[in-house]
Amino acid sequence: MITTEPVGEWFWEPSPVLDAAVSGAARAVALVGEVRDVLASLGLVSDGGTGSVELCELSAMGRPLFERSGVPLDLLAGQTSGLRLLPDQHLTVALRLPGEWVEAGVRRRAEELFVVRVHLWGQGGVILVLSAYADPWLTQDLRERPQPEVAADNAPRLAVALERISALTGSEVDPGDETRHARPTAYGFADLLAEGAAYADSWGTFEVPARWRRLVKLLPGGYGEGDYESATEEPVRYAEVRCGERLLGFLWASADGAAGYEPRSAAGDEAFGAGVPWLLRFRAVRRSGVGALEALEGCLGRTEGRWAVGAAVHRAPSLDALAELSGRG
Incomplete structure (x- = not known):
């Protein structure tokens, strides 16, 4: 099942960017591209995807000084080349990625399977976030039906991706909080067949109404x-x-x-x-x-x-x- 809100998220804290004012935007764009390459090398994401950029004052988050959306990855660097990040500002670079998984021997595709985000503060602090928007990594789908074979085909690649992103960033992965759908872990997701889901039929309970509201x-x-x-x-x-x-x-x-x-x-x-x-x-x-x-x-x-x-x-x-x-x- 595919969701509009993350099934799970993972966080990393790479080393600060020492010259954020000059090279911060370039480093953020490079990092989302490097993470995309890790996912692609494992067959988790496919060609395409679009990026976005948002620059805000820390005192006025949500009221961007500069923003662009729907930008192909190869053009993101050009969109940010003139940005200078001041100490009291915050930059977000995000990449929405189509991806694929295997189900009963068939490759399935979603136009937004993963989102990679880099948050960069003017003082140099960096947070990298990876969000997943489908359930093929779970031993039980979002309607509470067992799917251990699907998880066996897909979860190992996600686990390797998380490990490689940790190596890329030089930092340990920090699994996000449990969502309505699943509990992220350092290697992917907890086994729902063993632990049970937090909510019954989370897809029908939360996702269907969310799609309707949208x-x-x-x-x-x-x-x-x-x-x-x-x-x-x-x-x-x-x-x-x-x-x-x-x-x-x-x-x-x-x-x-x-x-x-x-x-x-x-x-x-x-x-x-x-x-x-x-x-x-x-x-x-x-x-x-x-x-x-x-x-x-x-x-x-x-x-x-x-x-x-x-x-x-x-x-x-x-x-x-x-x-x-x-x-x-």
């Missing part, structure tokens, strides 16, 4: 009385939403008058934006008295911008089953 924020006026019901206990009919060959999500409706959109987590940010025009179309036709199933039929084969709804209708036994389908690699 989607609603993109809708003008949010989601309310003018929209179809967003939940149902009935089976659902659904159609695929794509950009070219990329599957981004599922537009759905049910016989009891509910309808909505499930973003495919593995597709990354675009999966959320791709649902907006169709939810707005649902809103418009509902105001005209059109039923949910008819609204779905009216979207079949249509295109909005670069996003197209397939012409075929599929069936899922429940909305929960469709949400799970959308949350897998």
